[in-house]
Each structure stands twice: as C-alpha cells, then as structure tokens.
Amino acid sequence: MTDGEVKRFSAELFGKTISFEVGKLASLADGAVVVSCGGTDILVTAMGSKNEVDRDFFPLVVDVEERMYAAGKIPGGFFRREGRPSEKSILTARLIDRPLRPNFPEGMRIEVQVIATILSVDQINHPDVLAVNGASAALCISNIPFNGPVGAVRVGLFPEGLAINPTIPEMERSALDLVVAGVLDPESNEVDIIMVEAGASQVSEADLVEALEFSKQGIREMIRLQQQMIQEVGKPKREVNLRKFDFEAVENRFPDMKAKVENLLREMARNQVDKP
Incomplete structure (x- = not known):
C-alpha cells in the first residue's frame, strides 16, 4: 500500500453495511482504521512502543474518546470543553480490552495503546461493537504482534426472532442485549467465543444458547473482512522479546x-x- 492511498473494505451484515477505511487518517500510527455503519464513524488507532518496559504485566491501554461534536452538539456550562470520560466510554473501553488482551503473545512487554475516537454518531447504530471490530482491525494491519482477528457482534431477541446488530431504537423492545466476541480456530475453522456480555429480561437458557450460536455467523463475517485487510494492507509483524517464566523453579x-x-x-x- 503506497503513501496517500486510501482503501475501503465493506461487508453486508444482516442488512447493514459495515465498512473499514485505511490510509486517510492517522497515517503515522502503527495501525489506523475508520470503521463506519450508517452515520456512525469511529477512528481507531493502535501504537506500540519501540522498546519493552520493565513490567510484570502486559501494559495495554484502551481508551475511548467521546466528543460532543460527534452528535452535533457543543459542550455547555462555564468551561465549554469536553469533560471527564463518561461511564459509557469507560465501559466501552473495557469491552474492547477484554477480547483483545488474551490475543497478544504471552510474555510481550511493549506498551500498546488503542484509542477509539468517535467521530460521528447517528443515534441509530451502536458505536461500541464497531469499536471492538475497529480495534482488532487496527492491530491486525499494524506491525504489532497480535494473534487476531477478533470479531464482535450484538444480538437482540425479538418476538419475530433473533437479530444481529439491531439499531438503538430496535433494542428498546429487545428482551436480550448480548455482545459476543470470538476468534477463528485455525484447526477446525470454527468460531471460538472468547467474550460474552449480556443483559436480559427473563430470557430462557435455550434462547441464550441459540443466540450465542447465532452470533457466530456475524463474527465469522467480521473476521473474514479483517483477514482480507491483512492480505491487502497488513504490515509485517515486528520481532519482540517474549519473557519466559520458569514455573518449574517456582x-x-x-x-x-x-x-x-x-x-x-x-x-x-x-x-x-x-x-x-
């Protein structure tokens, strides 16, 4: 991929078009993707430090930057500037962190920062699941070692059946709000679920199991799209030192x-x- 070249990748997922744009914004980041659905656009950047740090844990930082202008508003009050992170942005950052963290090489000790900046929201399409997919895509096409891709979808349960990535107005009548993330098993080529977050109103166990299985269709499509991005615009992964732990000595x-x-x-x- 040459400097200044912009590439777009898109997939139709249950009536909604999810697109990834690479090369237009944040070209100096190790990996940068603008993920869009409808009028919701999120810029996700990934950066890794050049040198490893002296930590006994993997120093991954995930941050979600909400902006009032994304909804066409101007902050009010005396300061007229953005305030502290909202509860929603903190929970979204955790939602991104959980499926990503286990997919980095064990023992890696370089600092990695993943920043999701919400550029626009249409109050129809959820930005949180888009940010998870965008974060995975940014890491996959970067030179940061990452055992992805990770796909994520939201599943709703309605009287007419299950639906993937329902809109915000549609979710008001859903009995289930289920967010599922997964990876593709290279041996069986099946989707392995690695993260589940759910809220429900009197949903049976059978319905929940069916929803989990149903989510794999969307996860597989998100993974397929990211694999295409890796082939066309992905950077070679750099070599990093992996710390080994002598459990036998312990x-x-x-x-x-x-x-x-x-x-x-x-x-x-x-x-x-x-x-x-």
Whole structure:
C-alpha cells in the first residue's frame, strides 16, 4: 500500500453495511482504521512502543474518546470543553480490552495503546461493537504482534426472532442485549467465543444458547473482512522479546503452593454455594 492511498473494505451484515477505511487518517500510527455503519464513524488507532518496559504485566491501554461534536452538539456550562470520560466510554473501553488482551503473545512487554475516537454518531447504530471490530482491525494491519482477528457482534431477541446488530431504537423492545466476541480456530475453522456480555429480561437458557450460536455467523463475517485487510494492507509483524517464566523453579521452591491454592479455591467455591 503506497503513501496517500486510501482503501475501503465493506461487508453486508444482516442488512447493514459495515465498512473499514485505511490510509486517510492517522497515517503515522502503527495501525489506523475508520470503521463506519450508517452515520456512525469511529477512528481507531493502535501504537506500540519501540522498546519493552520493565513490567510484570502486559501494559495495554484502551481508551475511548467521546466528543460532543460527534452528535452535533457543543459542550455547555462555564468551561465549554469536553469533560471527564463518561461511564459509557469507560465501559466501552473495557469491552474492547477484554477480547483483545488474551490475543497478544504471552510474555510481550511493549506498551500498546488503542484509542477509539468517535467521530460521528447517528443515534441509530451502536458505536461500541464497531469499536471492538475497529480495534482488532487496527492491530491486525499494524506491525504489532497480535494473534487476531477478533470479531464482535450484538444480538437482540425479538418476538419475530433473533437479530444481529439491531439499531438503538430496535433494542428498546429487545428482551436480550448480548455482545459476543470470538476468534477463528485455525484447526477446525470454527468460531471460538472468547467474550460474552449480556443483559436480559427473563430470557430462557435455550434462547441464550441459540443466540450465542447465532452470533457466530456475524463474527465469522467480521473476521473474514479483517483477514482480507491483512492480505491487502497488513504490515509485517515486528520481532519482540517474549519473557519466559520458569514455573518449574517456582514449584521446586514452593512444592506445596499449588495444592494450597487449589484447596483455597475449592473452599471459596464451596462457601459461595452454601450461602443462603
């Protein structure tokens, strides 16, 4: 992909067109994607530090930047500027983080930042699920090591049946608000669900299981689209040092630790079951 070239990728998902645009905005980022559906547009950028940091955990930061102008509004009040992150933006950042974090190489210690900036919202299409797909796409086409792609969809349950990515007005009459993220198993070529978040109103277990299976159709399509992006505009992944942990040395130093922890966990689980 040459400098200044703009490429667009789109897929039809249950009557809605989801598109990814690469090359127009944030060209200096390691990976940048504008994901759109209807009048909702989100810029997602991914950056990784050049050097690893001295941490005993993977330093991934996910941030969602809401802007009043995205809804055609100007902040009111004395300061007339954007305030602190809203509860919705914090929850959306966590929604993005959960399916992404397990798909980085174990032991990687470079700082990675994923920023989702909401450019416009049409009050019809949810920006949160779009941001999850956009974050995965930005990481996949970047040079940051990432074992993606990750696909995500929202499933609603209506009297006429299940629906993928219902609109905001449609969700008002849905008995189920289910967000599912998954990856593609390279051996079986089946979708493996890695994250579920749901709210429901008296939904049976059978309906929930059916909704989870139904979501795999949309997840597979989102993964297919990102795989196409990797082939056409993806950068070669860079080499990073992966920290190795000597678990055998820990077991030799504390031979009874594993049994003690397992007994403690069983006792905690038993106490939870026995609670009235």
